[in-house]
Amino acid sequence: MNNYYDVVIVGGGIGGLGVLHYLKKKNFKVILLEKSARCGGLVQSATDRNHLLEIGPNAFLKSYKNTYDFICEVGLADQIISNRPEAYHRYIFRNGKIHPLPEDPISFFKSDLLSFAAKCRLFLEPFVLKGPSEESIKDFGNRRFGKEVTEVILDAMVKGICTGDISQLDINSMFPKLKDIEKNYRSLLLFLLFFKKRNVQKTNDGKKTFFLSLKKGMGDLSHHVHNKYRAEIQTECLVTQISKEDAGYQVYTEKGIFYAKEVVLATRAMEAASIIKNTYPDYADILYRIPYANVATVTMSWKKEEVLHPLDGFGFLSSSKEKLNILGALFSSSLFPNRTPEDEKMIKVYLGGPQKEEMLKLSDQEIIELVLKDIQPILQVHGKYQYVKLRRIENAIPLFNMGHKQIKEQLSEMALKYKGIYLVGNYLEGISVDATIKVARTVSEQINN
Numbered sequence: 353m354n355n356y357y358d359v360v361i362v363g364g365g366i367g368g369l370g371v372l373h374y375l376k377k378k379n380f381k382v383i384l385l386e387k388s389a390r391c392g393g394l395v396q397s398a399t400d401r402n403h404l405l406e407i408g409p410n411a412f413l414k415s416y417k418n419t420y421d422f423i424c425e426v427g428l429a430d431q432i433i434s435n436r437p438e439a440y441h442r443y444i445f446r447n448g449k450i451h452p453l454p455e456d457p458i459s460f461f462k463s464d465l466l467s468f469a470a471k472c473r474l475f476l477e478p479f480v481l482k483g484p485s486e487e488s489i490k491d492f493g494n495r496r497f498g499k500e501v502t503e504v505i506l507d508a509m510v511k512g513i514c515t516g517d518i519s520q521l522d523i524n525s526m527f528p529k530l531k532d533i534e535k536n537y538r539s540l541l542l543f544l545l546f547f548k549k550r551n552v553q554k555t556n557d558g559k560k561t562f563f564l565s566l567k568k569g570m571g572d573l574s575h576h577v578h579n580k581y582r583a584e585i586q587t588e589c590l591v592t593q594i595s596k597e598d599a600g601y602q603v604y605t606e607k608g609i610f611y612a613k614e615v616v617l618a619t620r621a622m623e624a625a626s627i628i629k630n631t632y633p634d635y636a637d638i639l640y641r642i643p644y645a646n647v648a649t650v651t652m653s654w655k656k657e658e659v660l661h662p663l664d665g666f667g668f669l670s671s672s673k674e675k676l677n678i679l680g681a682l683f684s685s686s687l688f689p690n691r692t693p694e695d696e697k698m699i700k701v702y703l704g705g706p707q708k709e710e711m712l713k714l715s716d717q718e719i720i721e722l723v724l725k726d727i728q729p730i731l732q733v734h735g736k737y738q739y740v741k742l743r744r745i746e747n748a749i750p751l752f753n754m755g756h757k758q759i760k761e762q763l764s765e766m767a768l769k770y771k772g773i774y775l776v777g778n779y780l781e782g783i784s785v786d787a788t789i790k791v792a793r794t795v796s797e798q799i800n801n
């Protein structure tokens with residue numbers, strides 16, 4: 353039968369493309385079905401009037417081994433670039449200006465990001481006792497670092513990762529390593545000062561380069577994998593539902609029915625739920641319980657001389673206590689070369705998330721005006737922008753709120769109950785590209801039909 357496969361993969365984001373690559377290595381007869389015209393999902397880049405735009409990720413951490421290995425395996429090792437050393441600093445917005453995040457104890461004491469009382473409180477961290485096994489990020493932060501550090505730094509950093517509300521987010525699901533360190537080393541501060549430092553020294557290449565990307569943007573990864581496996585990919589092929597048959601599954605699409613022994617659903621949680629809801633309603637109900645944040649990004653550039661701030665960093669973040677409309681901004685033109693014309697500075701601003709979602713109801717022009725109102729005084733921007741592009745992303749980022757651990761446990765039970773259906777996505781092990789690729793590889797190892 354023509355339409356009969358060992359595995360059908362639904363969704364051509366980085367998760368689905370990862371599964372495709374790993375299963376092809378195992379010589380499976382496999383097809384990937386993607387509803388849109390291009391693969392990549394959130395991992396896509398576009399060039400518009402000499403500005404390189406990233407829909408989702410701009411970079412990945414150097415320590416993200418799954419991503420690094422995947423890029424090398426698919427043949428793009430020579431395209432990897434490191435961040436410019438000058439883009440090393442991270443800034444936090446507080447009281448009307450941005451402050452560099454202190455990098456060592458001396459800069460920490462000199463910094464005016466935190467009050468003297470908050471700095472002293474932080475140094476009590478080694479004496480804090482272990483907390484309950486389940487708690488929110490806010491409770492964890494308040495307990496270990498004190499209220500001010502949690503409100504000013506932790507909240508802002510979490511906003512930069514997932515836009516979520518720290519009083520709702522589950523520390524175990526978002527940052528399992530922090531809980532492990534508390535359990536095994538007792539103090540995060542002592543771990544950072546004595547244990548973590550040794551690791552950094554070992555891998556330190558002398559340059560302050562923590563982030564990697566690809567010369568033509570992160571989207572080149574999806575583009576390249578799509579081209580590599582073009583024969584095994586059907587685009588513009590929306591999967592509507594699946595049903596069980598004796599030997600496997602029937603996968604219903606706009607382009608007909610595909611048959612497979614096993615099916616990988618590499619979509620967002622609610623999309624996977626919609627595909628299986630008629631066949632496995634109990635499985636779908638669990639997936640529907642995973643909340644997502646809506647976000648918007650605004651990429652803007654100005655002539656260099658019109659932005660007085662040197663943009664000597666990765667970008668800045670702001671906590672929910674601050675009265676900004678935006679969550680933060682990435683200094684895109686500082687981060688990697690060839691992102692914008694040489695005589696321009698470009699930033700990518702993030703908006704939305706559960707605590708600032710109202711903003712997304714405004715028109716494009718209203719949002720751009722609010723962004724300018726925030727950005728102009730902070731980065732000392734004068735003059736009219738050269739370029740602007742606003743992008744809204746609905747259900748952009750899964751939120752690992754309290755109860756997420758239980759949702760994952762229930763999904764594992766369902767996977768045992770309904771054999772042959774596999775889930776891949778950033779709502780499982782972590783919201784990053786790296787975590788998604790890791791899940792893709794693990795699932796591919798489990799498939800042995």
Ligand SMILES: Cc1cc2nc3c(=O)[nH]c(=O)nc-3n(C[C@H](O)[C@H](O)[C@H](O)COP(=O)(O)OP(=O)(O)OC[C@H]3O[C@@H](n4cnc5c(N)ncnc54)[C@H](O)[C@@H]3O)c2cc1C
Pocket residue numbers: 362363364365366367368385386387388391392393394395407408409410411412589590591592618619620623627647649745748749776777778783784785786788
């Ligand atoms: C603004 C933003 C910035 C980010 N920045 C970073 C970053 O800097 N670093 C980082 O590591 N991560 C970042 N992420 C997260 C990262 O983008 C995701 O973890 C990753 O792209 C998820 O990949 P995925 O394949 O699971 O999902 P997706 O990219 O959502 O792909 C799912 C695919 O499934 C397809 N699909 C859905 N339903 C169907 C159907 N019924 N039939 C057929 N096809 C279907 C979709 O069209 C899509 O192509 C960011 C995310 C956002 C939103």
